[in-house]
Amino acid sequence: MVRFFFKLLYFFVGVFNYLLLLEKMSLWVDKHRPTSLSKLDYHTEQAKHLKNLVQESDFPHLLVYGPPGAGKKTRIMCIIRELYGSGVERLRMETMHFETPSQKKMEIMTINSNYHIEVNPSDVGINDRVVVMDLVKTVAQTHQIDSTGQREFKVVLLTNVDQLTKDAQHALRRTMEKYVATCRLILCANSTSRVLPAIRSRCLGIRVPSPTIPEITSILNSICKREGLNLPDKLATRVAEASGRNLRRAILMLEACKVEQYPFTPEQNITEPDWQVYLRETAKLMVKEQSPSKLLQIRGRLYDLLIHAIPCDLIFKVLFQECVKYCDLQMKMDIAAVAAEYEHTMIRSSKAIFHLEAFVAKFMAIYKRFMDLSAGDFM
């Protein structure tokens, strides 16, 4: 019996290409990440609910959603830990191999423990359906080895669900119901709008909102306390504001500040991400002059952003936010309508540059018309 067990184990080890044990990371973001539900710093009410949920025997599929840097992943890991105990902290990285129907070989990286497997199917682009089908099935079809005193099910954590193709999401629907006895899915997404309603209805939706500025400051303070540093309140607030309520970014910024200059001063320079600054400059250019030559210049900048692998929807969003600052109310509405429409088309198409440039041109056109009108009024 024991021998058989070992054989099985070796078989599984052989299947996966290579194993990597994940070490605890040394950046503050990872170092000070809370590991249990009771240690979470904010949305404590929700944490309490989640704890109750885990303690019940009936654990549903979850769809955790919220803006980036709100702590979705942290929360999920806490839930899994709550489910299985500290065993989940021993993480391995594995590469799994798949083959598409058209015989194209793909590999995808997974992070897993004995109890759960985490995968980002959108890594393989349009072939994510194969990954979802194969992976969920293989995991779901094997039972827990030792079910006494354990949960009967394993957890499959799929991240970036909103970037899954329609096909993959449809593939997910059936597997969710079919293998419910052996496996639970935890889906993690930025927004539910791109998740199929069919999947939404099969999951318990949990929204993780961004932490508020005071919450972020208190977290930053507690980190500094643990690191034995002295953080001025003003700086903490400034960092929190600069981060745009993104906790991950806030902590990284704080650490960058620390590396740059310690002891802290309240008026210390805070490094913003370059792409954000770059987009702000781009928006300024758009407002400054509306001409085809300017448009050409902006195209170069947009290309630059795309080269640096900044996601196009983020470019769109930030660009819009920066532009709108220069507009009055009526124009704001117009531009918001245009932006919404254009972004929608962009997501459905393949060449982002067309749509970004179209937005820039449209903004210029609207802005110019408005300026001409108001100039006419003065004359």
Added chain:
Amino acid sequence: MIYGEKCTVAIIKSMVKQRNAEIFINLTMEDGFPDPDGDLYDLIHEDEYEVLNELEGSSKKKEEVSKQPVQKNPGSQKILSSNSNEAPDLVLPSQSGITANEATKKRTFEELFGDVTDLLGDDILPDVHEHKEKRPRWDEPEEVIKQVLEARRILHTQNNYVSIHQTAQDFEEEKLETISFRVPSWNFMPVTRPSDSERYYVRVRSHNKFAVTKNRPKMVTGLLSVSYSRLKAEAEEIIVKNAEEATLLATEPDVQISSDDKLWVDKYRPQKYIELLSDEGVNRKFLHWLKLWDKIVFNREPITRQKVTEMPKFGTKKFIKNKPIEGRDSKGFPEHRIALLTGPPGLGKTTLAHLVARHAGYNIVEVNASDDRSPDNFRQALLASTEMKAVMGADPRPNCLILDEIDGAPATSIDILLKFIHGKLTSKSKKGKNKEEKGEEPCRRPIICICNELYTPSLRALRMAALVIQVPEVSASRLAERLGEIARKECIRADADALLQLAEKSGCDVRTCLGALQYMGGAKSGNTFNLVFKDTKKGLFDSWKEILQVPWARNRVIPARERMERILKVVFNSETNRLALGIFHNYPQIQNNSIVRLSDSLQWFQFFDRITTFVMNTQIWSAMPYANYAFVAWHFNLAANNNIQLSYPSVMYEVNQKLAKNQSILATVHRVSGIETSMLTIDYCPLLSELLTPRLRSVSGHLYSSNEKAELTRLVNVMLDLGLALVQEKNPDGSYEYNFEPNLLEIGLFPDCKKRKSLAYAVKQIVVQEYEMERLKRLERMTSGSSKLVSTPTATDKKRRNIEATEKLKEASEITNAVKSVANHHKKLEPVVPQPEKMQCRDFFGRIISNDRQQQSANKISPRAARLQDMVNRNRVWYKYKEGFSNAVRRTVLMRDLL
């Protein structure tokens, strides 16, 4: 042969006559008519002879008489050629006064030289002869071109004369058929004779016909007259034209049964240099290149620009000879070893290549798409055709390789070709034997490549090496003229306007035109050409130009409807995706006024992208045509009136390349760290340049304060977490620099943003040392399965590390010493008797440690040893499993046993 098949009845008769004529011509030619292309000569001239035959009757004597005017031509030609022999620039000592009879052994003058003399052909009328004195030199293209064009014109007039005879002869035949008693097949007017009320049918003719009849005797005399005056020729030309049109109209279509199954395309393929339809400048450029090979192939200098009359002084000749000729390198090879003829299909590129090569005295070896062009066969063909020479047969000309349709050849074959012309390719068989001799011997024969698409990727390298000659489109009017000529020869009605229309419609594709003409058997102005022409594919640049430029015709803008149709046609024939990219890339340079219009057309780009993505995802191709209307919108919004400069949209490609590179960097980091790529780009990368540059002094690592040491450790750990390493690289200026590998920092940095500081070189060196140490430690921890999870955080503390190491060593020695030291194979599992008081500790060298020292060491260190002792004491039985130990395998073998 061309005029011979008018009536089926007449064919046999004419064939016989033709024979006679041919024999006769051959006879006349063999004495002093040194044309290597005798057959061609026959072909052209026999027609005239034959016409004359029929005109004058079939008796041979008469024929001889009538031939006199024509014979004049060979005569004049003879004078011409002899004159040109005397011309000093053409003198070649060995070749003066060669006759055609000797041609089998020695190459004739014309054959080798192919100068203006035979350019101007054998049909030159005497008045060409008149300006022989000022015949332009080889390198004065304008004048030569002018002259060639002149000759060509004259050739046409002559042809027209020929057709006059034709007309006259027809007329006589038809005269018999003007009145008929039965209902005839031609146009008629019924007439009743009042006397016996017999009914006649009288032929109805157009008015012009009578003009011809009137002029007829005059024409005959004109033909027979020995000299022409230019004026007369012109006058007659007009008359002839009229007459001819009339005749053609008069001839009945049912007479035109084609008895020849040859395609017209082949039948009327130009046989002489002057007959070429392509642009004279191109022809000349190509011929010039081919002539540059004369030095290599025939060991003979091509004619130089210098007029030899100017250098009668002694010794100057040598000087001239050594002077390098432009377009050649030091060894006498042409600068470009290959000529690449390129242009749309049906312009006569192949014809041009063949004709010119033959003209320059080469034997043509053609390799085209129908031949196997796999690298091996290609190599074989190359070597065979350029290094060998026909020994058998009467034609010992050097070979000239023509690679037709080379854009379809595999890239490897083209590589071979390039190697070959640079002399880096040796034949496989010879490789072993005389490698040194062959070595750097480049190709010694001209190679001509022909392709349609110059910008095929596989031709990129060839384009650099070759002399690219663009064969431009034939002008529609000239093509129409030629078509008219052919139509006349084939006796079909063809209206000049209709032919022009045909030529324009086919995109000046000669082959298509001829095919259409033969198929339809005529062209009237009323005819609409509803022929399906092949998809005339335009190049990308042409298509872009078509879309981005407002078309003008006769000083007015073409109406919108027509413009739209044109655009749709252009788009229909080409790759929409690249077309759209090109327009997107180019429009900002063109449209320069209205931002509103731009934003409108950009909306169309969105539409286009949406449709294409939809089609790609769903494979519903029926939606694709809608995308074409975007091009129409772009045309109306963006097209410029003035001439535009376009560039290839390579930016998109570069962006994709760089993006792919960055994404692969992100993927590697993701693989090591497990952080999602999107988070990496947005949050980690921009801040990483700060996080990875702590304030460290550039002093030795030992001198760091505890704070700095902590910073260093943190830095190394972060680097390891993210899988970054510092790699030493050499800068172009020779200095060394450490860079991050993979360069994750670069992703976070944008141009003209905040300037980042970086670590000093010395600091980076320390970091690298520390990094290596930490990396090895981690590796050790991972491989040793025990992997103490609590890692020692201060890796920097060397001292402490040393202590640790010694501790470990001591522990190990203690454990081993605890077990009784016996030879491996004698080892047995023995029950351990717990004898704590007798437990002896030995040091590393096996010496027994005295009690006090033992106590010291026990106190000081080795909690593990203590644990072991404790375990031994408590448990009655224990064993230690040693991997890889086996009694069965090991035994003591003494050296003497082996000896």
